[in-house]
Amino acid sequence: MAAKKHCYDYPHPAVTTDVVLFAIRQQTLSVLLIQRANDPFQGMWALPGGFLDIDEDLESCAKRELMEETGIEAVYLEQLYTFGNPQRDPRERIISVTYFALSQSDSLSPKASSDAAQAAWFPIDELPALAFDHSEIIQLARRRLLSKLSYSTIAFQMLPGRFTLSQLQSVYEILLDENLDKRNFRKGMLARNIIEETGEYSRSGNHRPAKIYRVVNPSRVEIIK
Amino acid sequence: MAAKKHCYDYPHPAVTTDVVLFAIRQQTLSVLLIQRANDPFQGMWALPGGFLDIDEDLESCAKRELMEETGIEAVYLEQLYTFGNPQRDPRERIISVTYFALSQSDSLSPKASSDAAQAAWFPIDELPALAFDHSEIIQLARRRLLSKLSYSTIAFQMLPGRFTLSQLQSVYEILLDENLDKRNFRKGMLARNIIEETGEYSRSGNHRPAKIYRVVNPSRVEIIK
DNA sequence: TCAAAAGTGTTAGGCTTACACCCATGC
DNA sequence: GCATGGGTGTAAGCCTAACACTTTTGA
Numbered sequence: 001m002a003a004k005k006h007c008y009d010y011p012h013p014a015v016t017t018d019v020v021l022f023a024i025r026q027q028t029l030s031v032l033l034i035q036r037a038n039d040p041f042q043g044m045w046a047l048p049g050g051f052l053d054i055d056e057d058l059e060s061c062a063k064r065e066l067m068e069e070t071g072i073e074a075v076y077l078e079q080l081y082t083f084g085n086p087q088r089d090p091r092e093r094i095i096s097v098t099y100f101a102l103s104q105s106d107s108l109s110p111k112a113s114s115d116a117a118q119a120a121w122f123p124i125d126e127l128p129a130l131a132f133d134h135s136e137i138i139q140l141a142r143r144r145l146l147s148k149l150s151y152s153t154i155a156f157q158m159l160p161g162r163f164t165l166s167q168l169q170s171v172y173e174i175l176l177d178e179n180l181d182k183r184n185f186r187k188g189m190l191a192r193n194i195i196e197e198t199g200e201y202s203r204s205g206n207h208r209p210a211k212i213y214r215v216v217n218p219s220r221v222e223i224i225k
Numbered sequence: 226m227a228a229k230k231h232c233y234d235y236p237h238p239a240v241t242t243d244v245v246l247f248a249i250r251q252q253t254l255s256v257l258l259i260q261r262a263n264d265p266f267q268g269m270w271a272l273p274g275g276f277l278d279i280d281e282d283l284e285s286c287a288k289r290e291l292m293e294e295t296g297i298e299a300v301y302l303e304q305l306y307t308f309g310n311p312q313r314d315p316r317e318r319i320i321s322v323t324y325f326a327l328s329q330s331d332s333l334s335p336k337a338s339s340d341a342a343q344a345a346w347f348p349i350d351e352l353p354a355l356a357f358d359h360s361e362i363i364q365l366a367r368r369r370l371l372s373k374l375s376y377s378t379i380a381f382q383m384l385p386g387r388f389t390l391s392q393l394q395s396v397y398e399i400l401l402d403e404n405l406d407k408r409n410f411r412k413g414m415l416a417r418n419i420i421e422e423t424g425e426y427s428r429s430g431n432h433r434p435a436k437i438y439r440v441v442n443p444s445r446v447e448i449i450k
Numbered sequence: 451t452c453a454a455a456a457g458t459g460t461t462a463g464g465c466t467t468a469c470a471c472c473c474a475t476g477c
Numbered sequence: 478g479c480a481t482g483g484g485t486g487t488a489a490g491c492c493t494a495a496c497a498c499t500t501t502t503g504a
Contacts, residue, residue, distance in 0.1 A: 008232075
């Protein structure tokens with residue numbers, strides 16, 4: 001195929017995007033990884049991502065690579081950090097623009113693809129050895145997730161559009177890794193006026209049905225307080 | 226010189242760094258700009274920055290370009306955001322990794338250089354028309370500066386190593402664009418245990434001398450609260 | 451009737467905010 | 478002695494955190 005026909009006066013690095021996609025699965029914060037089909041690091045686990053097309057927006061590239069390698073789309077996505085250590089890739093100089101992504105826990109079954117032998121979810125505290133500097137990227141993403149939790153409405157991106165207050169509290173408890181007081185949590189959350197009752201109830205299980213809420217302005221992650 | 230001898234199988238974008246350097250000058254938040262010596266946008270004002278060397282770390286590139294174009298070094302520097310709109314530069318596809326920088330107000334006299342016809346400070350609210358997407362970058366940097374003010378010790382990066390509480394309060398007032406209560410400001414600042422008295426006094430002017438303080442741990446910007 | 455999760459208020463303490471006068475110096 | 482900025486404490490209100498029992502349902 002292409003035979004080194006793209007030439008420049010000065011050396012150019014390659015640019016990739018990599019995505020740290022989080023979801024809560026089985027009450028655990030988990031990360032989506034792919035197993036590399038090709039060298040370098042063939043067979044090792046890594047973040048989904050790949051090379052930027054020359055006419056492609058950075059965020060589009062992140063979305064496209066996530067879709068191609070895992071079959072997942074329509075998640076919350078924001079830029080995380082750009083990694084550019086000259087030795088981070090053994091092939092050539094590669095700058096990676098990384099993204100931080102969240103998805104709802106339900107119905108995300110990753111599929112394999114040509115660049116990825118397979119894709120799978122891993123609990124954040126049970127990650128396999130990772131290719132490149134991807135461990136570092138995941139740790140940074142985790143810190144970003146935790147800090148945004150306290151000053152934004154980002155947690156709703158990890159829930160379906162309709163949810164109970166107990167489900168919402170559970171997201172916070174899993175992410176913060178601590179138990180929260182039910183009365184204080186509900187009082188504080190309702191006082192922010194970012195969620196509203198739908199009028200519907202979830203009657204699942206042998207106990208009192210729970211009110212189902214939704215986000216008032218579901219399209220945007222807002223900065224609060 | 227070099228005649229397109231750097232060739233690749235696939236097209237590569239160019240990578241630059243650009244730096245938004247803030248300082249307080251004449252009681253005003255100001256940004257350092259350079260006037261472009263070459264096309265595109267020759268003669269227009271722009272952020273200091275330039276192309277990444279192929280073996281160079283991203284942060285080193287930001288520091289180097291700042292030094293080359295303005296003669297300024299040793300400032301606080303952190304990565305801001307990576308801009309990659311495919312049309313942001315008319316020459317070729319260019320990804321810009323931008324940095325947010327702070328310096329002390331005193332003794333920063335920029336000089337010109339080969340890439341910059343001249344360098345100069347502009348008050349943030351009196352910026353000239355800017356090349357590329359540099360306006361957008363500056364606005365993002367300003368938002369970052371304001372938000373970090375409330376949860377980190379970043380303000381000390383805009384002061385010399387020894388300062389009075391009035392000088393410190395003045396930095397906050399200029400950045401926040403509001404007046405702060407003197408007693409509350411001092412109480413709150415001292416309660417954080419991040420500054421200490423030096424034992425010295427500033428006797429400047431016909432009034433009571435002010436205690437001179439310093440940061441306890443001057444090397445690091447810390448997250449507080 | 452029992453088990454399981456949903457739902458609901460009050461109080462104490464800490465933090466934030468508002469506010470006004472004396473102090474040390476140079477001229 | 479006067480003008481200039483430096484330095485200091487208290488009280489009210491607001492926000493945060495701690496804490497336990499009743500409700501509704503399915504089995």
